[in-house]
Amino acid sequence: MAADDELFGQRTSVEQVEEGTELAPKFDAQGFIPCVTTDHRSGELLMVAVMTREALARTIETGEAWYYSRSRRQLWHKGATSGLVQKVVEMRIDDDQDCVWLRVEVAGGASCHVGYRSCFYRRVPVGAERVGGGKLEFMERKKVFDPQAVYGDVPNPTQL
Numbered sequence: 001m002a003a004d005d006e007l008f009g010q011r012t013s014v015e016q017v018e019e020g021t022e023l024a025p026k027f028d029a030q031g032f033i034p035c036v037t038t039d040h041r042s043g044e045l046l047m048v049a050v051m052t053r054e055a056l057a058r059t060i061e062t063g064e065a066w067y068y069s070r071s072r073r074q075l076w077h078k079g080a081t082s083g084l085v086q087k088v089v090e091m092r093i094d095d096d097q098d099c100v101w102l103r104v105e106v107a108g109g110a111s112c113h114v115g116y117r118s119c120f121y122r123r124v125p126v127g128a129e130r131v132g133g134g135k136l137e138f139m140e141r142k143k144v145f146d147p148q149a150v151y152g153d154v155p156n157p158t159q160l
Helices: 014-019 053-062 147-151
Strands: 033-039 045-051 066-069 074-077 086-093 100-106
Touching: 045 053, 045 100, 053 066, 053 074, 053 086
Parallel strands: 033 100
Antiparallel strands: 033 045, 045 066, 066 074, 086 100
16 A cells, blocks of 8 residues: 555645645544545435545555444444445545545445445434424335344444
8 A cells, every 4th residue: 555645745725725636635633534425326325434544545546435433443444344345436525625525336235334225314304394203204214235144243333
């Protein structure tokens, strides 16, 4: 793997960051940069996660999505356990270079560890729709895979 300094430039000016051709990502105080991931064909939002310098570098070098799991506090190669690897079709960075957008093809068709295609499988009622309690509405009912069969009985810290 190439050193981060070979992949990422130093942020020297607003013009360089916003109008230049050098990748100079801005990580937050904890060393994270947010990443939005969508299906490359449909545009469907699959997940939002964070990357560290190492995760971003590995994604660039391997062409597969790498993130940082805040709940597990470790680098995370998406699909390494489940087989649902995200192949990067296109990577973009926003104008301030502080947010990444991945357009991916997902082996197996799912991105959510709960078994749904997208991590955004529930809808939140807003405004007048909140009449009657405003309970979450499932937009996906059918799971792509059985999480218990893939991950076993390991408790998921994000469910706590």
